[in-house]
Structures are given as C-alpha cells and as structure tokens.
C-alpha cells in the first residue's frame with residue numbers, strides 16, 4: 001500500500017492496523033508520514049504491549065511509547081526507566097547472576113513510575129543479596145495505587161524497621177516471604193491494605209524458604225481483620241487460628257516446615273474451624289506426625305465445606321481414610337508425592353461410603369523414590385504400567401464408578417510383566433493417564449474428561465479385565 005492510499009484511511013482504521021504491528025514497524029512509522037507519526041503515539045497502540053528491557057529496541061520504544069502494559073527489566077540495568085516518561089502498568093525487576101544490584105535505583109524507578117500514574121502491578125525478584133535495601137523496601141511500603149505486589153525469592157533485608165505505609169488501601173494481591181527480617185515490612189503492608197487484600201502469600205517461592213522464627217502473632221491478627229481475604233498461603237504462624245473468622249476465605253495453603261507442637265496446633269485449629277472450601281497441605285516429608293495431625297483436624301469438623309484437598313507430601317493413609325467420611329463435600333483429592341505402596345493402600349480403602357462426593361483423585365505415579373532401594377525395587381516402584389495392572393488401582397476404579405482417577409507423569413519401565421505383555425498400546429506413557437469404570441454415556445461429570453492438555457490418555461477399566 002502506498003503512502004497516498006494510506007492517507008485515504010480514517011484514523012480509526014489506521015489505529016486498528018497499528019495495534020497489530022510489530023514494535024519494529026511502529027518505530028519505522030514515524031518516518032512514513034507526519035500523520036502516522038502522530039497516530040503511533042496514541043495510547044491504544046501501546047496499551048497491550050510488553051517490553052523486555054534487554055531487547056535492542058528497548059531504548060527507542062521507551063522514548064516513543066506513551067504507555068506500556070508491562071516491562072521486564074534486569075535490576076542492574078534500569079537507567080532507561082529512570083529517564084523515560086513511558087507510563088507502565090506492570091513492572092518486573094529481577095536480578096541476574098553475577099550482577100550486584102543497587103536497590104536504591106529500583107526505588108527511584110518505582111517512584112518515577114508512581115508519579116506517571118499508571119503503575120498497578122509490581123514484581124521484584126531477587127536471588128542474590130542487594131545493597132540499598134532500606135530505600136527499596138521503604139518505597140515498596142508507601143507506593144500508592146498498586147493492585148499487586150509480589151516479592152519473589154530473597155526478601156532484601158533492611159537495617160531499620162519499615163513502619164510507614166501507603167495512606168490509602170489498594171493492594172489486592174501481596175506475596176512476600178515472612179521472616180524475622182521482613183516482619184516489619186510485611187506487617188506494615190498487611191495493616192495498610194487490610195481492607196482490600198484478597199490474596200496473600202507469605203511463603204518463599206520454593207517449598208520452604210527461611211521461614212518465620214518469631215513468636216509474634218501480629219501477622220495472624222492482621223490477616224484476621226481482612227474482610228475480602230479469599231486466598232492465603234502461609235506457614236503455621238503463631239495465632240493462625242484467628243484467621244478462621246475471615247468469612248470470604250476460600251483457599252488456604254499451609255506449610256509446616258519443622259516440627260513444633262504449638263505451630264501444628266495453630267494450623268490444625270484453622271483447618272478445624274475455617275470456612276475454606278479448598279486446602280493444600282505441605283509439610284516436611286519426615287514429619288509423619290505433622291501430616292497426621294493436620295489431616296485429622298480436617299476430619300474433626302462436622303459438616304465440613306471442604307471440596308478440594310491437595311497434599312504435597314506423602315499422605316498419611318490411615319488418618320486420611322479415617323478423615324474422608326467427615327468430608328461429605330470433598331470432590332477432588334490431589335496427592336502430589338505418592339509412593340505406589342501408600343497409594344495402593346489408599347486406593348483399596350476408597351469406597352463411595354468413605355468418600356461419597358469424590359469425583360477426581362489425582363496421584364503422581366512416580367512418587368518419591370525412597371533412597372536405598374535396590375535397582376529392581378526402584379524400577380518396580382516407578383513403573384506406572386505395572387501399577388495400572390495392580391489390585392489397588394483396579395479396586396478404586398471399579399469400586400467407585402463415579403470416580404475419575406488421574407495418574408500424572410506416568411512412565412513405563414519396558415520390561416516388567418505388564419510391559420512385556422504389550423497391552424495398553426493406546427496409552428502415551430510419560431504423559432498423564434485418566435482411569436474410570438463407568439460407561440461414557442453414564443458419566444456423572446463429562447467435563448472431567450476434557451483434557452486441559454493433550455498429554456492425557458483415558459483408559460476404561462472393567463471389573464473382569466486385568
């Protein structure tokens with residue numbers, strides 16, 4: 001199309017075209033005509049765009065674009081952001097291996113963006129220690145109009161307590177590991193945004209970070225004042241049971257990193273009394289007693305509203321089977337690290353009387369491998385095909401005609417008896433496997449068969465078929 005024919009198009013049509021052009025082409029548009037050069041500065045051309053600051057065009061884009069949806073920048077290379085007037089809605093700043101970050105520069109970037117008026121989402125991601133942490137953490141606590149603030153990985157540790165907060169609540173999502181070091185910052189943010197917070201995560205991104213070693217129940221008391229709190233991920237904090245009064249609380253993830261009797265009681269009391277319909281339990285793999293106590297607490301609630309339960313570590317099968325009849329609404333049970341022997345015990349014990357509402361059972365077929373097993377034993381534990389032919393899986397699927405059992409990350413050894421038979425050719429080993437015994441036209445929840453990804457094979461198990 002020539003420049004002359006472009007001039008025949010209306011602004012509205014040209015803007016629609018510009019919205020879909022690549023950033024390179026937008027930069028080139030300035031050279032085509034004054035009119036295009038003007039149109040390319042409109043907000044709607046940029047409002048949906050993301051920029052990586054290490055992109056070679058980043059400097060030019062930051063000079064041209066009036067706004068951007070999001071920017072990801074290495075924390076040691078933020079100078080273009082300090083001098084830019086491009087207003088960014090979502091900003092992610094992260095450190096890179098081998099670069100020491102001066103966090104006061106990040107504080108400056110955040111202040112600049114705050115003054116430009118569009119900053120709503122902020123992610124700070126640190127793997128390493130930083131200098132200038134006080135300036136950054138103080139800024140994060142006072143920055144206004146944010147909707148989400150996520151501090152991933154190490155929380156920069158400050159030399160002074162952070163006590164001053166944004167005057168008006170705006171945060172809906174807050175994620176930051178609670179440690180003795182970050183306590184004043186976390187509590188200051190929680191207190192300032194108690195009215196608006198809906199999703200709070202106080203654990204590190206990994207399973208267990210530094211953890212909270214303090215004795216204060218301030219954090220739990222602040223959480224308990226949140227009228228909109230729907231989702232909470234935290235350790236078993238002192239006084240955690242107070243959070244049970246949060247009527248909107250829908251999902252709780254509780255991490256119990258170390259064995260502390262008092263800690264477990266706080267978490268157990270929340271599980272016993274809270275309004276949650278969804279719970280995820282994560283505890284130290286060697287703390288069998290912790291797992292049992294938490295699971296027992298779930299079962300001690302009469303008329304429990306629990307619909308979804310995930311257990312990240314090896315479940316204590318006995319307590320779980322005893323708790324299930326007290327969870328009349330439980331629809332989905334996900335066990336994320338399940339040695340097959342434990343899983344078989346659970347599978348043999350499952351009946352519609354034990355778990356009347358259960359429709360989805362998720363198991364990870366290759367669960368933890370207990371060290372010290374012989375090579376033969378390890379292979380036996382790992383072969384999902386052999387497991388599929390075992391009594392446990394068959395019992396659960398046949399005894400519970402309404403159930404869909406999902407085995408994740410299945411692998412087949414290739415030389416056990418089941419593998420040598422050459423059956424179940426239709427299964428894509430390595431992917432997920434869905435098992436059921438009902439006729440498809442009598443499925444109680446056909447939506448459960450719809451694969452979220454195409455790596456799942458479905459196998460119907462009949463009572464008389466091995």
Ligand SMILES: [Zn+2]
Pocket residue numbers: 383384385386412413414415416417418419
């Ligand atoms: Zn095998």
Ligand SMILES: [Zn+2]
Pocket residue numbers: 385389418421422423424
């Ligand atoms: Zn087979």
Ligand SMILES: [Zn+2]
Pocket residue numbers: 404436438440443444445446448449
């Ligand atoms: Zn079905």
